[in-house]
Amino acid sequence: MATESGPTVEDGVRELLLLMPRIVGRAKRTPPPPELDDVALAPRHLSLLAYLLFDGPMTVNELAGRLEIAPTTASLMIGDLSRQGVLERTEDPDDRRRTIVSIHADKRPAVDAWLARGAKAWEAALSPLSPSERALVIRTLRVFEEYGS
Structure with missing residues (x-):
């Protein structure tokens, strides 16, 4: 009731x-756009690609922290997507021991188009809400996700 x-x-x-x-x-x-048809993408790749798309290039450790996974797991995912031409790894000019990961320029428009569909849906859902209501929705979904872990 x-x-x-x-x-x-x-x-x-x-x-x-x-x-x-x-x-x-x-x-x-x-489905991924046709430009990514030859790439074996799984749902776990979405968050990784979204971070790189929205926040720009970052180190393997930064990605691992944001994804809340071990650096070795992040490195395996990055290696897989790098071999498929979706990501590129470059040496950090400030610290040559670190690797900077980014979306390959040729694949960026396709990744953007793929993620844009979900972004537009969330924008439509969240736009009418106040900032505190948006925070509540996000908090609620996080609690749901964490509870199931």
Whole structure:
């Protein structure tokens, strides 16, 4: 039963349990653009590519920290995408022991187009909300994700 301010917790859980499979299904049905057809991309690559697209080139350790994975795992993912021509690794000019990772210039428009679909959907969902409401949505999704871990 809904209250004046919104659904009860039970009603909200029901609605989200019905909605989440559709959201996940939509994400899975969003194919990479044709320019990336020859690349073996998995859902785990989306966050890595999004960080590089939105925040620019960074080190393997920085990526690992943001992705909340071990540097060796990040390095394996980066190596895989580098071999497929999606990422490029360059030596850090300030510290030659470090490697800077970026999206290959030839693949950047395709990666941008692929991620833009989701970005536009989230923009439409979040734009009408106040900053505190947006923060609540993001916090809620993080708690849901962490609880399932």
